[in-house]
Amino acid sequence: MRVQEPVIFQRGGPGLRGYSLPPADSTRRAADLVPGKFLRQAAAELPEVAEIDVVRHFTRLSQLNFSVDTHFYPLGSCTMKYNPKVNDKMAALPGFANIHPCQPPSTVQGAMQLLHELEQMLCEIAGMDAFSLQPAAGAHGEMTGMLIIRAYHVAQGRQRRKVIVPDSSHGTNPASAHLCGYEVVTVPSAANGEVDFDAFAKALDDEVAAVMLTNPSTHGLFESRIVEIARAAHDQGALLYYDGANLNALCGLARPGDMGFDVVHINTHKTFSTPHGGGGPGAGPVGVKSVLEKFLPAPRLRKSGERFDWDHERPASIGRVRSFYGNFGVLVRAYAYLRAHGHEGLKRNSRAAIINANYVKEKLKSHYDAAFDRPCMHECVLTAERQLQHIDKAALQIAKRILDFGFHAPTVYFPLSVHESIMIEPTETESRRTLDRFVAAMKQIAEEIEKEPQRVLQAPHTMPIRRLDEVRAARELNVKV
Amino acid sequence: MDYIPNTDAELDSMVRDIGVSSFDELIASVPASLRVPRLNLPSPVSEPELQRQLSAMARRNASLDQVLNFIGAGAYEHFIPSAIDHLVMRGEFYTAYTPYQAEASQGTLQAIYEYQSMICRLTAMDISNASLYDGASALAEAALLCLAQNPRRKTLLLSGGVHPEFVDVVRTYTQGLPVNLVQLALADGATRLDDLEAHLNPDVAGVLFQSPNFVGCIEDMAEASRLAHGAGALFVACVNPISLGILAPPGEYGADIACGEGQPLGIPVAYGGPWLGFFATTRKIVHKICGRLVGKTCDLDGQDGFVLTLQAREQHIRREKATSNICTNQSLMALRACVFLGLMGKQGMQELAELNLIRAHEAAEAIAKVPGYRLRFEQPFFNEFVVACPLPAAEVCRRLEAKGVFAGLALGGNDLLVCVTETKSRSDIERFCAALREAAK
Numbered sequence: 035m036r037v038q039e040p041v042i043f044q045r046g047g048p049g050l051r052g053y054s055l056p057p058a059d060s061t062r063r064a065a066d067l068v069p070g071k072f073l074r075q076a077a078a079e080l081p082e083v084a085e086i087d088v089v090r091h092f093t094r095l096s097q098l099n100f101s102v103d104t105h106f107y108p109l110g111s112c113t114m115k116y117n118p119k120v121n122d123k124m125a126a127l128p129g130f131a132n133i134h135p136c137q138p139p140s141t142v143q144g145a146m147q148l149l150h151e152l153e154q155m156l157c158e159i160a161g162m163d164a165f166s167l168q169p170a171a172g173a174h175g176e177m178t179g180m181l182i183i184r185a186y187h188v189a190q191g192r193q194r195r196k197v198i199v200p201d202s203s204h205g206t207n208p209a210s211a212h213l214c215g216y217e218v219v220t221v222p223s224a225a226n227g228e229v230d231f232d233a234f235a236k237a238l239d240d241e242v243a244a245v246m247l248t249n250p251s252t253h254g255l256f257e258s259r260i261v262e263i264a265r266a267a268h269d270q271g272a273l274l275y276y277d278g279a280n281l282n283a284l285c286g287l288a289r290p291g292d293m294g295f296d297v298v299h300i301n302t303h304k305t306f307s308t309p310h311g312g313g314g315p316g317a318g319p320v321g322v323k324s325v326l327e328k329f330l331p332a333p334r335l336r337k338s339g340e341r342f343d344w345d346h347e348r349p350a351s352i353g354r355v356r357s358f359y360g361n362f363g364v365l366v367r368a369y370a371y372l373r374a375h376g377h378e379g380l381k382r383n384s385r386a387a388i389i390n391a392n393y394v395k396e397k398l399k400s401h402y403d404a405a406f407d408r409p410c411m412h413e414c415v416l417t418a419e420r421q422l423q424h425i426d427k428a429a430l431q432i433a434k435r436i437l438d439f440g441f442h443a444p445t446v447y448f449p450l451s452v453h454e455s456i457m458i459e460p461t462e463t464e465s466r467r468t469l470d471r472f473v474a475a476m477k478q479i480a481e482e483i484e485k486e487p488q489r490v491l492q493a494p495h496t497m498p499i500r501r502l503d504e505v506r507a508a509r510e511l512n513v514k515v
Numbered sequence: 516m517d518y519i520p521n522t523d524a525e526l527d528s529m530v531r532d533i534g535v536s537s538f539d540e541l542i543a544s545v546p547a548s549l550r551v552p553r554l555n556l557p558s559p560v561s562e563p564e565l566q567r568q569l570s571a572m573a574r575r576n577a578s579l580d581q582v583l584n585f586i587g588a589g590a591y592e593h594f595i596p597s598a599i600d601h602l603v604m605r606g607e608f609y610t611a612y613t614p615y616q617a618e619a620s621q622g623t624l625q626a627i628y629e630y631q632s633m634i635c636r637l638t639a640m641d642i643s644n645a646s647l648y649d650g651a652s653a654l655a656e657a658a659l660l661c662l663a664q665n666p667r668r669k670t671l672l673l674s675g676g677v678h679p680e681f682v683d684v685v686r687t688y689t690q691g692l693p694v695n696l697v698q699l700a701l702a703d704g705a706t707r708l709d710d711l712e713a714h715l716n717p718d719v720a721g722v723l724f725q726s727p728n729f730v731g732c733i734e735d736m737a738e739a740s741r742l743a744h745g746a747g748a749l750f751v752a753c754v755n756p757i758s759l760g761i762l763a764p765p766g767e768y769g770a771d772i773a774c775g776e777g778q779p780l781g782i783p784v785a786y787g788g789p790w791l792g793f794f795a796t797t798r799k800i801v802h803k804i805c806g807r808l809v810g811k812t813c814d815l816d817g818q819d820g821f822v823l824t825l826q827a828r829e830q831h832i833r834r835e836k837a838t839s840n841i842c843t844n845q846s847l848m849a850l851r852a853c854v855f856l857g858l859m860g861k862q863g864m865q866e867l868a869e870l871n872l873i874r875a876h877e878a879a880e881a882i883a884k885v886p887g888y889r890l891r892f893e894q895p896f897f898n899e900f901v902v903a904c905p906l907p908a909a910e911v912c913r914r915l916e917a918k919g920v921f922a923g924l925a926l927g928g929n930d931l932l933v934c935v936t937e938t939k940s941r942s943d944i945e946r947f948c949a950a951l952r953e954a955a956k
Contacts, residue, residue, distance in 0.1 A: 114610075131783045136586045148569075
């Protein structure tokens with residue numbers, strides 16, 4: 035059934051109100067207190083609706099979404115795992131949700147202790163010496179990390195111009211490097227899906243400030259020559275940056291710090307299951323080896339005896355990357371998640387995530403080509419090249435058709451290094467029963483593509499809306515009511 | 516504990532189905548030398564233990580409902596309607612991700628479209644993006660956009676009234692670039708427009724002002740905007756969204772970019788985050804705008820629907836040529852703001868802003884009558900103002916804290932930055948004044 039919900043501006047009517055405020059109980063008005071030239075000429079044309087209109091409107095909108103709570107959501111590289119409810123309950127405690135960032139440190143020691151313990155746990159998990167919790171998301175962490183690397187080279191006496199990224203990297207990697215003033219050098223992947231070591235070695239020179247890697251890569255593969263890569267980079271004086279987007283494969287198994295990475299960011303909304311919120315908020319803590327600690331964003335959390343405070347005197351710091359101390363509410367959830375799991379729990383998660391991804395890959399090999407026919411880590415990359423014999427833009431068509439089976443689509447057309455890529459990340463919080471149903475649906479789609487392609491090309495058939503005209507959206511830009 | 520819905524036996528049988536003899540075979544590419552035997556993490560706890568431990572940690576913090584708080588300084592205590600938590604906690608919003616698959620994400624997409632519409636109406640701008648991390652990073656993105664729009668110009672003029680942490684973030688974001696950042700002087704709490712004029716030249720890419728500014732004063736944004744445009748620079752207005760219920764919106768005075776901290780729009784202070792950076796521009800610079808945008812379009816049957824649009828600006832397509840590196844934003848916080856603005860509506864935003872203005876002025880007048888205290892500036896203000904105390908402001912804060920009152924933010928010397936929102940009643944203000952009187956003795 036297709037249901038449309040009109041925009042909120044079409045609900046309600048003049049004079050309706052969805053709020054109640056204490057009376058001003060004053061004869062004075064804005065014009066009595068502020069010169070007329072500073073005042074608004076006409077009221078903002080916001081909705082005029084009753085509370086029930088608002089509640090029904092947004093409840094109905096919510097029902098038009100797929101989400102982890104309602105659907106299997108195997109969006110590759112996004113780690114859409116189950117978000118434990120207790121974490122939200124803890125973050126909502128007044129002692130966490132209703133504290134002001136400028137209130138005296140003596141009145142927020144519990145919050146500071148939590149942040150301190152979280153920093154310590156992240157150091158241990160990533161194999162790093164110090165963490166800053168300030169960055170608000172993964173890309174924000176990347177920018178922070180690249181500025182730290184830049185500050186390091188400047189302190190060494192030479193800024194260096196280039197940053198190496200593999201062609202399989204997340205788009206944020208080159209974008210973050212560019213934002214920090216670097217020229218981006220892209221190196222290709224080898225046939226086995228790992229970084230082409232020879233091409234990498236050739237690109238490496240003393241103008242390279244950093245090498246940015248995701249490990250496992252977006253091909254879902256562990257870079258087995260990572261230690262050699264790190265050595266080669268370090269020999270040239272370059273630093274190694276770890277994009278933590280895929281850390282869910284390795285938690286409790288292996289640590290970026292031990293592989294030779296100098297700077298890492300962690301996506302708490304992926305690995306540590308803080309909810310994705312329809313696109314955020316996340317948190318992107320950044321960890322470094324001790325030689326880089328002085329460059330971390332200011333202020334730094336400091337423990338003196340049993341007391342915590344904020345150290346603002348950090349002359350070598352790159353400075354702030356956002357106001358105050360980071361996405362605290364998200365960090366509370368990550369802390370709770372880690373306390374619930376401990377090392378054993380994290381290790382079990384990674385193991386189950388890897389088993390689930392390999393299970394899906396093996397089961398689908400009969401109907402789809404694996405981009406790399408070898409065991410994968412926490413996600414697998416397929417290619418719809420076989421399906422291209424029958425239909426155009428096959429990965430896109432498959433993504434639309436799978437929605438009809440009640441599954442969110444995998445990531446498609448990413449990584450860019452794999453033609454017609456379909457990237458599936460089941461995560462550890464899916465049961466074998468769910469995976470079997472997903473596999474059956476994917477196989478049915480492959481068969482439909484051969485036998486009744488129209489069924490796939492017209493998909494989705496069961497969603498609130500049919501395929502949308504994206505070209506028109508960009509051409510006739512309509513971004514507000 | 517963990518949240519794995521397969522038993523160990525099931526996982527073992529899946530390993531066999533995969534066709535390998537053991538799990539270790541799946542991770543053979545991870546060199547043995549890199550395997551970590553034991554992490555030094557606290558032992559796992561059950562849910563009841565977790566709740567107990569975290570509740571104890573939370574109780575060690577003085578939450579604002581236990582004290583009388585007059586601190587603002589970039590984080591504002593406002594009333595949060597109950598319906599907001601109820602709606603945003605719906606799993607369908609809360610546990611979804613970026614709406615790449617439009618057909619399965621119409622709820623999030625339409626909500627963002629409505630958010631964009633409301634921000635445009637509140638700021639009187641043409642285009643709003645889907646959100647940025649916070650007000651400080653939004654201002655930094657605005658600075659970058661000024662430079663991108665005027666590639667030959669390398670100077671940015673920042674009002675001395677911009678929140679110091681926002682200035683720090685602009686500095687951080689631009690440190691890898693050849694940029695000259697200049698801060699303009701204040702006089703009586705407001706930016707000196709003659710200082711702005713003196714610094715304007717053909718190298719200035721953007722002029723960035725905040726109003727109300729960090730010390731609470733309302734700036735003459737219209738005049739600043741006129742001067743900036745006269746020199747061919749863009750004008751950026753960093754504003755408090757609640758104040759726009761009564762104060763002139765950036766679009767009315769010709770701002771090219773309006774941005775700011777959206778936290779006052781129904782988002783808890785939560786020790787500084789997660790909050791919301793809002794960001795809106797004129798139509799002229801839409802192709803350089805950072806972050807996600809939702810656009811309206813139609814489906815194969817001609818039915819209205821929503822998609823992410825102009826994605827060719829973004830990092831997942833353009834990589835190093837993208838207009839920003841942002842990916843994950845603060846979508847759920849934008850949803851909070853959207854529900855907040857929906858509930859408050861046209862009349863509520865006016866009433867709320869006026870209530871802030873009135874209570875803050877009543878408080879300022881009452882404090883100025885307490886012997887030894889006076890208002891530091893004569894400029895018009897909204898809900899925040901600086902009080903010159905008869906003793907060091909830090910000492911005032913300490914003495915009032917002992918009485919369960921957070922007096923404000925000590926700015927150095929005797930200056931105290933005080934914020935009064937609609938959450939304060941007249942009797943709260945009386946209690947505050949009595950405590951100030953006591954502190955001065």
